[in-house]
Amino acid sequence: MEIPYTVKPRPDTGVYNAKIGIWLFLASEIMLFGALFSSYIILRITAPEGTWLEGVLNVPIGFGNTLVLIASSVTVVMAWASLKLNNYKAFQRYMIFTVLCALTFLLVKSFEYNEKFHHYEVWTTDETDNRFTGHFDKEWLSEQKAAYKARVAEMDAQYQAALSEWSSSDKSTDAPREPDYPKITFFTLTTAEIRDLSSFLGFDSVIFEKEHKHAYKYAGMPEVDDHAHHDEAGHEGDESHAEGGHGHHETLTIPVGNIKRASAFIPSHSTFFAIYFTLTGLHALHVFLGACVLAYFVFCNRRMWKEDPDRLANRVEVGGLFWHFVDLVWIFLFPVLYLL
Amino acid sequence: MAHDSTQTSTADHAHGEHDHHHEQNFWQKYIFSTDHKVIGIQYGIVSLLFLFLGFILISCMRWQLAYPGQPLPILGNLINDLYGGADGIMTPEIYNMFGAMHGNIMVFLAIVPLGFAAFGNYVVPLQIGAPDMAFPRLNMASFWLFFVGAILIFGSMFIPGGPAQAGWTSYSPLASSVPTNGQAYWLVGLVILIASSLLGAVNFIATIIQLRAPGMTWMKMPFFCWAQFVTAFLLLLAFPPLQVAGIMQLFDIVFDTSFFLPTGLIIGGQPAEISGGGSPVLWQHLFWFLAHPEVYVLILPAVGMVSEIITNNTRRPLWGYKTLIYAVMTLGFLSFIVWAHHMYLTGMGTVISTFFQTTTMIISIPSVIILTCLFLTLWGGSMRINTPMLFALAFLPMFGIGGLTGLPLGFSYSDLYLHDTYYVIAHFHYIVAPGTIFAFFAGIYYWFPKATGRYMSDYWGRVHFWLSLVFMNLIFMPMFLQGLAGMHRRMYDGGVTYAGTATPEEGVVGILTKYVEMNQTISIAAWCLGLSQIPFIINFFYSITNGKKVESPNPWKATTLDWQTPTPPPHGNFDGPIEVFNGPYEYSAPGTDDDFLPQNVKPSKGGDTTSAPSTEPVPAK
Numbered sequence: 037m038e039i040p041y042t043v044k045p046r047p048d049t050g051v052y053n054a055k056i057g058i059w060l061f062l063a064s065e066i067m068l069f070g071a072l073f074s075s076y077i078i079l080r081i082t083a084p085e086g087t088w089l090e091g092v093l094n095v096p097i098g099f100g101n102t103l104v105l106i107a108s109s110v111t112v113v114m115a116w117a118s119l120k121l122n123n124y125k126a127f128q129r130y131m132i133f134t135v136l137c138a139l140t141f142l143l144v145k146s147f148e149y150n151e152k153f154h155h156y157e158v159w160t161t162d163e164t165d166n167r168f169t170g171h172f173d174k175e176w177l178s179e180q181k182a183a184y185k186a187r188v189a190e191m192d193a194q195y196q197a198a199l200s201e202w203s204s205s206d207k208s209t210d211a212p213r214e215p216d217y218p219k220i221t222f223f224t225l226t227t228a229e230i231r232d233l234s235s236f237l238g239f240d241s242v243i244f245e246k247e248h249k250h251a252y253k254y255a256g257m258p259e260v261d262d263h264a265h266h267d268e269a270g271h272e273g274d275e276s277h278a279e280g281g282h283g284h285h286e287t288l289t290i291p292v293g294n295i296k297r298a299s300a301f302i303p304s305h306s307t308f309f310a311i312y313f314t315l316t317g318l319h320a321l322h323v324f325l326g327a328c329v330l331a332y333f334v335f336c337n338r339r340m341w342k343e344d345p346d347r348l349a350n351r352v353e354v355g356g357l358f359w360h361f362v363d364l365v366w367i368f369l370f371p372v373l374y375l376l
Numbered sequence: 377m378a379h380d381s382t383q384t385s386t387a388d389h390a391h392g393e394h395d396h397h398h399e400q401n402f403w404q405k406y407i408f409s410t411d412h413k414v415i416g417i418q419y420g421i422v423s424l425l426f427l428f429l430g431f432i433l434i435s436c437m438r439w440q441l442a443y444p445g446q447p448l449p450i451l452g453n454l455i456n457d458l459y460g461g462a463d464g465i466m467t468p469e470i471y472n473m474f475g476a477m478h479g480n481i482m483v484f485l486a487i488v489p490l491g492f493a494a495f496g497n498y499v500v501p502l503q504i505g506a507p508d509m510a511f512p513r514l515n516m517a518s519f520w521l522f523f524v525g526a527i528l529i530f531g532s533m534f535i536p537g538g539p540a541q542a543g544w545t546s547y548s549p550l551a552s553s554v555p556t557n558g559q560a561y562w563l564v565g566l567v568i569l570i571a572s573s574l575l576g577a578v579n580f581i582a583t584i585i586q587l588r589a590p591g592m593t594w595m596k597m598p599f600f601c602w603a604q605f606v607t608a609f610l611l612l613l614a615f616p617p618l619q620v621a622g623i624m625q626l627f628d629i630v631f632d633t634s635f636f637l638p639t640g641l642i643i644g645g646q647p648a649e650i651s652g653g654g655s656p657v658l659w660q661h662l663f664w665f666l667a668h669p670e671v672y673v674l675i676l677p678a679v680g681m682v683s684e685i686i687t688n689n690t691r692r693p694l695w696g697y698k699t700l701i702y703a704v705m706t707l708g709f710l711s712f713i714v715w716a717h718h719m720y721l722t723g724m725g726t727v728i729s730t731f732f733q734t735t736t737m738i739i740s741i742p743s744v745i746i747l748t749c750l751f752l753t754l755w756g757g758s759m760r761i762n763t764p765m766l767f768a769l770a771f772l773p774m775f776g777i778g779g780l781t782g783l784p785l786g787f788s789y790s791d792l793y794l795h796d797t798y799y800v801i802a803h804f805h806y807i808v809a810p811g812t813i814f815a816f817f818a819g820i821y822y823w824f825p826k827a828t829g830r831y832m833s834d835y836w837g838r839v840h841f842w843l844s845l846v847f848m849n850l851i852f853m854p855m856f857l858q859g860l861a862g863m864h865r866r867m868y869d870g871g872v873t874y875a876g877t878a879t880p881e882e883g884v885v886g887i888l889t890k891y892v893e894m895n896q897t898i899s900i901a902a903w904c905l906g907l908s909q910i911p912f913i914i915n916f917f918y919s920i921t922n923g924k925k926v927e928s929p930n931p932w933k934a935t936t937l938d939w940q941t942p943t944p945p946p947h948g949n950f951d952g953p954i955e956v957f958n959g960p961y962e963y964s965a966p967g968t969d970d971d972f973l974p975q976n977v978k979p980s981k982g983g984d985t986t987s988a989p990s991t992e993p994v995p996a997k
């Protein structure tokens with residue numbers, strides 16, 4: 037026996053199988069994102085004073101992305117309607133546009149992410165609670181990277197040489213020990229990595245481009261007064277006055293010993309970024325998978341259009357439902373993360 | 377052993393009629409099958425295997441509890457090789473690993489897949505008269521995802537550093553600070569398992585809504601299907617929050633986030649290098665939001681099976697069929713709002729505790745209704761006693777004990793004392809072990825003839841039953857006493873350290889020695905319980921090829937559609953279109969020749985055939 041109601045709706049329930057399936061799946065997705073939103077709320081209201089970030093995200097970009105997704109939600113409906121109206125060409129156009137919107141969204145998101153990965157916050161030990169944002173001096177950083185690579189290569193070469201010498205010897209001595217150096221990727225630097233690197237390469241301060249204006253505000257803390265802050269930073273050590281900022285940056289030389297903590301805006305920076313990356317990352321994954329499925333419908337299901345157009349229309353309808361859901365999640369995400 | 381198999385339809389016979397099922401090779405037929413029956417059996421085999429493995433783990437732990445610090449026989453050297461330690465002695469770390477894995481394996485890899493996925497897959501489409509599940513390929517994907525997740529979780533036992541050690545509840549920060557990658561493996565495995573169970577849940581619900589045979593209205597659906605239907609909703613809606621929690625805890629481990637890690641956390645005397653600011657209680661909320669509904673996922677399929685078996689063997693309609701349906705639906709709904717009764721000691725505050733205490737008391741009402749209906753079904757019936765029936769009957773009081781002992785746990789003030797003691801262990805094991813597992817045994821003995829065309833031996837079944845019943849109770853009854861005496865549930869040495877140290881003048885109140893000594897009785901009973909499964913295992917494998925052949929496709933003379941197909945059922949399940957005329961439990965209905973009226977047989981006399989029990993004596997088997 038064939039499985040009934042794969043294409044035609046069952047009379048008493050009024051739906052075909054896949055439609056029930058997708059609604060159920062979306063119900064579980066609501067619980068998924070619902071749980072994440074609830075976690076967001078709980079993390080936010082239980083956050084210890086002065087640890088919750090506000091206003092770190094770029095609102096215009098987020099808003100633009102919102103528009104992109106809304107547009108795609110409209111075109112996905114148009115695509116489905118075109119199929120129902122027997123207009124395959126129009127279906128193709130609308131669907132491709134939808135997929136392009138999805139790709140745009142992802143592209144913008146990845147720029148946003150990348151910007152965060154290279155944006156640092158540094159806490160220094162000081163009589164005042166000092167913290168500031170910015171990034172490592174580009175030149176300084178690439179110098180360190182080159183120095184690190186050179187040292188590592190050198191140590192590896194030494195080890196290889198010692199090893200080959202030892203293996204051609206009578207092996208009466210112990211085998212040479214593997215070189216012991218900190219494994220650092222430079223993708224983003226953590227506090228521990230900075231300390232390791234400083235003792236490995238022998239530098240004792242880092243060069244940091246401090247932003248005049250804070251890129252964020254901590255909930256419950258007074259807005260940082262720029263000028264007062266400027267002065268404090270000046271106190272930090274004689275060197276830190278050194279070169280004034282170019283543009284709206286100020287170059288600081290911070291002794292490694294004074295760094296209490298340094299972190300880029302990555303998940304481990306704070307619970308805000310942790311939940312931000314989790315929420316948006318999971319959403320982006322949905323966008324990506326949704327786009328793949330929609331692209332599959334438009335590029336690989338041509339034959340089905342000829343043989344079983346109803347089935348293709350059903351597929352597109354189900355895919356469209358999923359797509360609406362993905363948009364809807366973003367409609368919640370945007371104000372919660374960017375505006376509140 | 378003589379029998380005539382004239383009536384026995386076989387799968388081959390049915391295949392002849394359905395040529396459009398193109399030939400399948402071995403792989404398509406038995407490994408990557410999309411047939412719900414094969415998938416059900418696959419789930420069954422894998423989960424029974426895990427049931428066995430979970431049991432091995434706990435048997436090792438029971439040795440340590442009964443004879444703390446003494447070399448573990450047989451497996452001692454093996455665990456030393458794997459996890460360190462010497463002389464076959466179980467170290468505290470190993471004890472923790474085994475404890476965590478016992479819980480994880482039993483809940484996620486044994487009971488849920490066995491009850492929901494194995495029995496559900498095999499029986500539900502048959503009972504509703506469907507040719508297969510609504511999405512056969514998703515069904516296959518669901519099984520293979522389960523398999524991969526299971527391998528990850530079980531495989532973590534063999535990685536350097538060993539598996540997770542923080543209990544099946546994996547509370548943070550403990551879970552993310554144990555020095556092993558096992559926790560991460562468990563989390564990844566869990567996320568995959570949840571994906572699998574979501575596919576399964578969607579499939580079950582869609583199947584039940586869409587593929588009921590013509591005439592199979594909601595109120596003619598066997599209660600087992602109802603139970604599975606509600607279970608599927610629990611899985612669908614309760615599991616995603618745990619998936620989220622799993623991802624978040626994984627990030628805590630892999631990306632050093634602080635979702636569940638508070639500010640100022642000290643690990644091993646060192647301040648942890650984390651941002652802090654997270655909430656350990658959040659993990660508990662997310663976990664129990666799943667894990668309470670999960671306990672109903674463990675029990676509802678069992679209740680469904682027991683109902684089928686009891687009605688079949690008392691030859692009476694299910695008492696309060698509709699009441700039962702409303703009760704499970706209520707139960708399903710309420711199970712979402714009781715979770716924090718596991719968290720009274722987290723300092724949530726009295727208002728929240730009171731709320732959850734109230735909902736917990738309310739949820740015991742539908743539970744009692746279910747039990748009452750099942751007991752009343754027995755009333756005045758002339759029972760046919762066979763192995764499935766014995767297990768099903770034993771389920772009722774065991775479930776009763778488990779449920780009633782939950783009430784003191786549900787009240788926040790008595791739970792302050794009982795929380796995390798052996799009392800809790802006894803409570804839920806009464807429900808899951810002599811409860812759910814007995815129901816599964818009943819189900820295996822009952823549907824075995826359907827799947828294989830042969831009976832399992834009734835004699836050895838009874839041996840298996842009585843031994844299991846005795847040892848189960850010898851294991852878990854003393855645990856109530858231990859718990860009431862204050863024995864903590866996670867003590868590595870079974871409480872020896874505190875034994876007899878009852879020196880009230882110093883303010884130390886220990887555990888009386890007699891409660892600690894019970895550990896030995898319990899452990900011996902546990903190993904005996906293991907041995908009692910040998911008759912079952914032999915019976916199971918022996919009967920596949922050598923059991924007594926069934927006399928007809930419907931050997932139990934059952935009314936439901938699963939028995940109105942050839943035995944074993946062919947691909948596609950039914951020989952032809954099937955239509956339903958009757959309710960699911962038309963036993964002893966007046967006006968029928970036999971004492972039962974299958975759902976798909978048009979009643980000979982028009983009139984009302986519902987529920988009035990027959991006055992005639994019912995032929996015993």
Ligand code: HEM
Nearest residue numbers: 671674675717718740743779782783785786795796804807
């Ligand atoms: C209606 C009756 C029930 C009530 C009132 C009840 C209540 C409770 C409460 C309050 C706890 C927490 C105890 C503590 O940790 O201090 C608990 C634990 C537990 N219950 Fe129940 N329960 C009931 C039925 C069930 C059922 C049907 C199952 C199904 C298997 C079950 C399985 C469990 C499990 C597994 C735990 C222990 C979880 C853990 O801490 O590891 N309970 N129960």
Ligand SMILES: [Cu+2]
Nearest residue numbers: 668715717718
């Ligand atoms: Cu509970």
